[in-house]
Amino acid sequence: MLNKLIKSLENAPVIMKGDYPYFIHPLTDGVPELDPDIVREAVSGIIRIADLDVDKIVTVEAMGIPVATALSLAVSIPIVVVRKRAYNLPNEIVVDQQTGYSKGKLYINGIEKGDRVILVDDVISTGGTALATLKALERAGAVIKDFVAVVEKGDGAKMLREMGYNVKSLVKIEVSKDGVRILDHI
Ligand SMILES: O=P(O)(O)OC[C@H]1O[C@H](OP(=O)(O)OP(=O)(O)O)[C@H](O)[C@@H]1O
Numbered sequence: 510m511l512n513k514l515i516k517s518l519e520n521a522p523v524i525m526k527g528d529y530p531y532f533i534h535p536l537t538d539g540v541p542e543l544d545p546d547i548v549r550e551a552v553s554g555i556i557r558i559a560d561l562d563v564d565k566i567v568t569v570e571a572m573g574i575p576v577a578t579a580l581s582l583a584v585s586i587p588i589v590v591v592r593k594r595a596y597n598l599p600n601e602i603v604v605d606q607q608t609g610y611s612k613g614k615l616y617i618n619g620i621e622k623g624d625r626v627i628l629v630d631d632v633i634s635t636g637g638t639a640l641a642t643l644k645a646l647e648r649a650g651a652v653i654k655d656f657v658a659v660v661e662k663g664d665g666a667k668m669l670r671e672m673g674y675n676v677k678s679l680v681k682i683e684v685s686k687d688g689v690r691i692l693d694h695i
Pocket residue numbers: 537538569570571572573607608609611630631632633634635636637638639665
């Protein structure tokens with residue numbers, strides 16, 4: 510079911526960002542080109558495992574957007590994009606984001622108290638982005654029904670599960686300077 514996604518992950522090049530082994534893949538980088546079949550596989554997988562009894566799909570710019578958009582089209586649920594720039598609207602929520610290779614701020618608008626949401630992202634790695642986003646969603650009063658990452662790399666998902674969050678993924682991988690290894694998939 511995830512044939513093309515898995516094959517493409519196995520063949521993904523890895524570059525070092527300092528000490529951080531970074532895999533480059535069409536779904537997580539838009540590079541070199543994103544085969545629509547891979548997006549379809551990801552969306553079918555999410556629909557298979559996710560709780561989609563929600564009012565809004567939340568994703569994080571930039572590379573959560575392609576998969577969240579395709580999911581939104583398939584299930585007719587609107588998207589809220591967590592942005593990396595301020596709009597200074599009333600009630601905008603600002604949180605710090607840290608990944609394995611970058612630091613910044615995330616800005617959340619468009620979540621009302623009581624909104625039932627699913628968070629969808631292309632990758633979870635250190636869990637820094639997801640944790641910041643989940644905290645912001647809690648501050649906004651959202652009911653977080655589910656969180657699905659297409660690719661799970663490293664220990665971030667485990668950390669969030671230990672904190673009590675419901676974290677799902679389609680493919681679990683190990684990344685080293687020598688390449689990507691598939692550990693598990695749905
Ligand atoms: O679990 P973490 O270590 O936080 O990594 C996961 C995040 O990293 C990537 O985003 P990035 O901030 O690189 O931005 P991009 O989507 O614009 O590439 C990815 O889209 C996730 O949001």
